Amino acid sequence: MSEPMPEPNSELKPEARSEARPKTSLVKSSSIVSIMTLLSRVLGLVRDVVVAQYFGARADAFFVAFKIPNFLRRLFAEGAFSVAFVPVLSEYKSQRSVAEVKLLIASVSGVLGLALFLVTILALLLAPWLPYVFAPGFSGDAEKFALTGNLLRITFPYLLFISLTAFAGSILNAYGRFxxxxxxxxxxxxxxxxxxLVMTSWFxxxxYALxxxxxxxxxxxxxxQLPFIARLGLLVRPTYQPKQEGVGRILKLMGPALFGVSVSQINLLLDTLLASFLEPGSVSWLYYSDRLNNLPLGIFAIAIGVVILPALSKKHAENNSNHFAQTxxxxxxxxxxxxxxxALALVVLATxxxxxxxxxxEITPYDIGKMTLSLQAYGIGLFAFMLIKVLAPGYYARQDTKTPVKIGIQAMVVNMVLNLALVGPFQHAGLALATSLSAFFNAYMLYRGLxxxxHYKAQPGWLGFAFKVLIANVALFVVMYFMMGDAQQWLEWGTWQRIGWMSAIVGAGIGVYFVTLVVFGLRPRHLKGARF
Structure with missing residues (x-):
């Protein structure tokens, strides 16, 4: 990062001036993020198919080694950091000078970068022992345990890189570049x-290739991402100024947000910990199921949450409570x-x-049966997982991170109790079901607080809207149930036969769902969001 600190009266490039850009609707912005996320998630599924084909359920060591930095990335970078940084940056952008905005970015990048560097060094030194914390069940297999530690030395720097990536992404989101x-x-x-496909033969x-x-x-x-930050005129040199006013506020907000925004990630990590004691392959079964469950979560809920956070932050800064509630x-x-x-599709079409x-x-019919059970358990909670992603910004946009942390701790306790109660009779699927049930508790508590x-007020028309959606889901269920047929036949068909028939079911289901909505009176204009 090479740009010197600006003079007090300097200005952003025209691209960075929010007032120079036309207002964008929430629907349009969410659609853009959803399309990009869809591309990412589809490639993610291709990635998982390739990994599964090469390694089957034998990749437990890698999944743990990747889950640790990935968990911390979601917890700190995309979780606590983003929900603390975006509202403060939005306030600076609306109420402060350009020089102060750049100073905030430079100070935050310096403090964040140094902290991440130190954490990464510490993790590399402790790598041989970290599997005791995150996968203690592996300790009974010395080879798998040692391999997990060695892989962790390579994967952990990902936390440093991706956290700075999330920082850059937060800046772009705050300026409407979603x-x-x-x-x-x-x-x-x-x-x-x-x-x-290429590097596995090298080791x-x-x-190790993964x-x-x-x-x-x-x-x-x-x-x-750096060139796009530069186009905004915000690629400034990091400076270590932990006492800068904005940095102090962000750090203060981050503490409680660690739990409030990332409870589901902590629950998934607890699932991995307990699964390491179960039948070999349990970690992989949960991983593949969670990946598929995350496809709609990322495409829709996370996209909407990303878009509404800066919009809500702006409305709060403008003291516009009505538009805040409407959003x-x-x-x-x-x-x-x-x-x-x-959620209905994940449960009904799991196999x-x-x-x-x-x-x-390397995936066997036995693996498919086990993955089906955990996918159905995660699918039950999909609605709650998605609702959390859009309710939590209602707190963070107001720079309230204390309330979600209280709810988050309560949800964690519920999840741990349910884990212990359900892991015995249902094994790995019990862990997934416990995560889903605790997510409903989390979502309800967030809703009740708002x-x-x-800050949340149901707008007119909810009863009619809900009726239309429920009728459409009944029609969807009928189509999926009768087109699916016997689940066992899917294991007997060839690859292209499965792909072809699944495409037909998905196409028919989407068509029936939205046609039913239209028949019962729902129109695109009813779904338009506010402009920001």
Whole structure:
């Protein structure tokens, strides 16, 4: 980063002036993010298919080694950091000078970069012992345990790279450039596909290729975003100024946000920890199921959450409580519209989906059966997972991170109790079901808090809207149930037969769902969000 600190009266380039850009609707911005996220998630599924074909359920060591920095990335970078940084940056952008905005970015990048560097060095030194914390069940297999530690040495720097990438993405989001941060994860999938197909032959232990793929992806994603920051005129030299006013506020907000925004990630990590004690392959079954569950979560809920956070932050800074409540209600309706059919599809079509996507190479029919159970358990909670993503910004936009942390701790306790209660009778699927049930508790508590303070107010027309959506889901269920047929036949069909019939079901389901909505009176104009 090479640009010197600006003079007090300097100005941003025209591209960076928010007032110079026409207002964009929430629907349009969410659609852009959704399209880019869809591309990333589709490539992510291709990546998982390739990895599954090469390694089957034998990649437990890599999944743990990747999950640790990836978990910390979601917890700190895309979780606590982004929800603390975006509202403060939005306030600076609206109420402060350009010089102060640049000073904030320079100070935050300096403090964040140094902290991440120190954490990475510490993790590299402790790598041989970290699997005791995150996968203690591996300790009974000395070879797998040692391999996990060695892989972690390679994958952990990903946290440094991807956290700085998330920092750059937060700046772009605050200035309405949503497409670039949404596209960036595509590079991770490309790197892992390349490392699996090309680099595995370079190593005696092929899993090392995946670890180096993660390392390369982290560096590439950061470098990819820097030119777009430069186009905004915001590529400033990092400075270590922890006492800068904005940095202090962000750090203060980050502490409580660690739990509030990332409870689901902590729950998934607890699932991995307990799964390491279960039947071999349990970690991989949960991973593949969670990946498929995250497809609609990322395409719809995370996209909407990313878009509404700066919009809500702006409305709060302008003290516009009515538009704040309307924006949250719009987001909740969009989740109701999109989450219910997605959850229904994951539960009803669990075996066909898993067979179509993963039944290749080293994956066996036994693996498909186990992955089906955990996918159905995660699918039950999809609505709650998605709702959390749009309710939490209602707190963070107001720089309230204390309330979500209280709710987050309560949800974690619920999840741990349910884990212990369900892991015995249902094994790995019990862990997934516990995560889903605790997510419903989390979502309800977030909703209740927003409603109690008046920041969420249900707008007129909810009853009719809900009726239309529920009728459309009934029609969707009928189509999927009768077209799916016997689940066992999906394991007997060839790959292209499975792909062809699954495409037909998806196409018919989408068509019936939206045609039913139109027949019962729902129109695109009813779904338009506010402009910001």
């Amino acid at each position: 497409a670039i941060p949404a596209f960036t994860p595509v590079l991770l999938n490309v790197c892992l596909i390349f490392s699996t 005696i232990e092929p899993l 670890a180096w793929g993660v390392f390369m992806a982290g560096a590439l994603q950061l470098l990819f 949250l209600d719009w987001a909740a309706r969009m989740i109701f519209l999109l989450a219910l059919p997605a 066909p989906l898993m067979a179509t996507i993963f039944f290749h190479g 409603k109690a303070t008046g």
